[in-house]
Amino acid sequence: MKKKLKIGLVGFGVVGQGLYDVLQKSPALDAEILSICVKNKKQRSLPDGLFCYSADDILNNPEINLVVELISESEQAYHIVTKALKAGKNVVSANKKMIAENLNELVQLQKENNVSLLYEASACGSIPVIRNLEEYYDNDLLLSVTGILNGSSNYILSKIFDHNKDYSTALKEAQDLGFAEADPSFDVDGFDSLFKLVILTAHSFGTLVNPNDVLNYGISNISDFDIRYAKEKGYKIKLVGQVEKLEENKISLFVLPRLVQRDKYIYNVEDEFNGVVIKGLAYDKQFMFGKGAGGHPTGSAVLSDITAIAHDYRYEYKKMNFYNSFKYEKDVTIEIYLRYKKMEDLEKFKFESISEEYIGPEYNYKIGMIKIKDLMSLKEHLRSMDIFIAVTRKTLNY
Ligand SMILES: NC(=O)c1ccc[n+]([C@@H]2O[C@H](COP(=O)([O-])OP(=O)(O)OC[C@H]3O[C@@H](n4cnc5c(N)ncnc54)[C@H](OP(=O)(O)O)[C@@H]3O)[C@@H](O)[C@H]2O)c1
Structure with a gap:
């Protein structure tokens, strides 16, 4: 009523x-x-x-x-x-x-x-992703939810890749326009994306995950070397949050920069926009795109929640209450690009295999397979090392 x-x-x-x-x-x-x-x-x-x-x-x-x-x-x-x-x-x-x-x-x-x-406005501003995950994707077919969840870091990356700016110039521009805070680390180090991903995970797979227990690494260490590497290979770098179903009722989730190829939906998500790719067994991929921040776009998501309350709507947390629960798994291997300078930094990374490496006068890089749990064990130190990490295209389901 x-x-x-x-x-x-x-x-x-x-x-x-x-x-x-x-x-x-x-x-x-x-x-x-x-x-x-x-x-x-x-x-x-x-x-x-x-x-x-x-x-x-x-x-x-x-x-x-x-x-x-x-x-x-x-x-x-x-x-x-x-x-x-x-x-x-x-x-x-x-x-x-x-x-x-x-x-x-x-x-x-x-x-x-x-x-x-x-709390629709808490993830992806005006894009109605939570209610859709809760109501429409309320069955077993969902495979992954992958998205550009933070407009500020995406704005900075767009200026870098589409307008040839360096990181500090792009960050300053984002701050001047009000897209990034004076202390931008909440956005550029992936915390904002992390909190949104944790919320999306609850409504995608019914799993409640402690944000402290999830790997989030952002773009604040990106260098001209990384940008050049990505451009030469025809990639853009995007900051991406992803939750993915694995075998045996398990899921993995993390927020990491990613080398994104032209054929991916999120390649074309630019500036302060957000975009979410929902992948499922029967429908392959669906894409939601829109404004992730700003007074009126975010206000419209709040308004939609108010309207829903007027109709006695509440989240049933269907996946949590009525389905097999999914266990959060960190023993998962992904492929990363690691740019580094010092051998002592490289030695901290327990690569399982290496597919490409480069030693240069300025920086070096390796591309190889590594476990998320091993990256997690370095979580507190990643930002203070002279390195940059990005997930490569080989890794995942999106
Ligand atoms: N901005 C966006 O685009 C966006 C997008 C999605 C989600 N959100 C979320 O929306 C929320 C609001 O963000 P915002 O950008 O609107 O923040 P904001 O512009 O900084 O405004 C915050 C408001 O809260 C008031 N306030 C702060 N502490 C208070 C307290 N203890 N008691 C009563 N009022 C208090 C402030 O009062 P004064 O006016 O007196 O300072 C101000 O009116 C945040 O959780 C944010 O993460 C924001």
Whole structure:
């Protein structure tokens, strides 16, 4: 039954304001924002009386039946969201870090309190990938979900590969345009993609994975040598997150740069856009493409969740509850390109076999097979070594 939604909005930044705008263009939805909680007192585009400065004012308001959490901070978001669920309020959130790090508890809280938490905007902004994985791909045919999940790093890579910029110039341009933060590591070192991948994994294969237990390595160590290597071979480098079904009810997942050939869908995903390839047994490949960030695109995904709440929708976590569970496996071999300078760095990598190697005056590289669990054991050190890693084309199913 469709019901009147009385919304408490927490956060009125890029996405909060975007949501407010798209909500004005949706008169069919019977929803009203009763109060907006923000951090700082300052001049806003809406009347002062609409704003409050403590989330408790929203959480303790019995009239509010839906909390929309759109703040930037994940710890505070966790407290707001869990308190709202425990108070019997439905919640919509866009906070990928908070959701990925606490998904197990959030699933339980929804069940215990008979409420719904929706978070379509947390992965790939305006692309409705979570709800589709949950509802349409709710059978055994799914093989893998592979995507460019982070717009900032993709913007930088596009400037490098399509406009011949070097990494630092491209990063500065992305920062000047607001696509990358002053501290860009959340995006360029693959953390943002990691949290999104963990969420997509729960809805693809029903497996809850701790983000700390997943390999994420980004593009911040990319050098002109790597760019030249990729261009000479006709590849682009993209930062890609992938979860893939293996044999015996197992899955593998990781976020790594990848050497991408022209014939792949994600080759043409440029600038701040996101793209997700869904591969299945009977339908081969399907591709979802769109804006992964920005106030209005992300606000539209939040709006879609609000509409879904109005129709009593909730994730059933079908794969988790009704299917064989998939075990996360790290004992999986992939082929990588490793560019390195010092022998002592190379020696840390336990290659199982080598198919190509090059020794040069500036840098060296090897291409070979290596286990994800062996890369995982180096996870904390990878960024501080003078190396770059990219998955080669031979590896995977996408
Ligand atoms: N930006 C995007 O394109 C995008 C895309 C997908 C998902 N997301 C996710 O959406 C969420 C919001 O991102 P955003 O870009 O809109 O952030 P933002 O522009 O930095 O805005 C954050 C808002 O939250 C408020 N806020 C911060 N801490 C608060 C607290 N403790 N209590 C109450 N209000 C608080 C801020 O108040 P003040 O106005 O007083 O500073 C501001 O209004 C994040 O989880 C982000 O990861 C963003």
